[in-house]
Amino acid sequence: MKRIRTIDSHTGGEPTRIVIDGGPDLGSGSLSDRRDRFCSDFDHLRRAIVCEPRGCDFLIGGLICDATESDYACGVIFFDTAGLLGMCGHGMIGLVVTLQYLGRIFPGQHKVETPVGIVNVTLDLDNRVAIENVTSYRFKKDVTLSVPDFGPVTGDIAWGGNWFFLVNDPVTDLSAANSDELIRYTKAIRDALDQQGVTGAQGAYIDHVELFASPVDPQNHSRNFVLCPGGEYDRSPCGTGTSAKLACLAVDGKLQPGESYRQESFIGSVFECSYRLVDGGIVPTISGQAWISGETTLLLDPDDPFCDGIPQ
Ligand code: PYC
Secondary structure: OEEEEEEEEEEOOEEEEEEEEOOOOOOOOOHHHHHHHHHHHOHHHHHHHHOOOOOOOOOEEEEEEOOOOOOOOEEEEEEOOOOEOOOOHHHHHHHHHHHHHOOOOOOEEEEEEEOOEEEEEEEOOOOEEEEEOOOEEEEEEEEEEEEOOOEEEEEEEEEOOOEEEEEOOOOOOOOHHHHHHHHHHHHHHHHHHHHOOOOOHHHOOOOEEEEEEOOOOOOOOEEEEEEOOOOOEOOOOOHHHHHHHHHHHHHOOOOOOOOOEEEEOOOOOEEEEEEEEEOOEEEEEEEEEEEEEEEEEEEEOOOOOOOOOOOO
């Protein structure tokens, strides 16, 4: 029986499962090399940790790794039920609160290494974490797709640590009652991107689709709905998706450096954000709270027919 120890948390309602012991040994090298090794040699463990029956489509996993520099708090590789992620904003906030719970870090500033760059994080006393995400930028503006069953849809393509298609037209009903239809709509957009060969830089597959509407709480600037690779929507406002949004607002002159922007999620949780300009884009700061929700030993019984997760 293989045992994998994990700590679960949620950030604004979106869960993160951090593997603290028993995960794959990915050896040394850059985090992106180790991510490739995770994908090629240990995909069964990814599925065992986050897919049903132990997980679900909106669960994000994170594997703590040794960092390449001794003064970094750690490295992390995020993953979900569909594959490996570049970065994960809500997951990073969950990781930092998990490291605090384990007594590995204390309030203050820390660095965490990811396969797509170093993320500076600041942990406060009240489970609040501000992350300075990787450089984010808009790649293409006003791309129009023909989406079967829905007609033409226009949006921007932007990088916030993952690739996003951000739909321009506001959606009138971003409410829970409409979630099945919103999933159908955003999946149709993602399929259309793929079928029409619309990609991020260097042909990268765009695996996240983001919709916007007016906020329910007038203190906030916008409400979003983010389709994640696993086919579920992000319960948090999506840290990488909000970074992509800030990059678009910045280049359109709609948000100034240092100005505050409050992104509300589909369930009403909020990230407080701002950005600073750098060469090639912006560095977003995303701040939110996470809460520890479980401490588990996953048991992987080789005789269990669904030991490695239910195939998708
Ligand atoms: O917060 O960046 C994020 C994220 C990505 C996928 C789910 N959440």
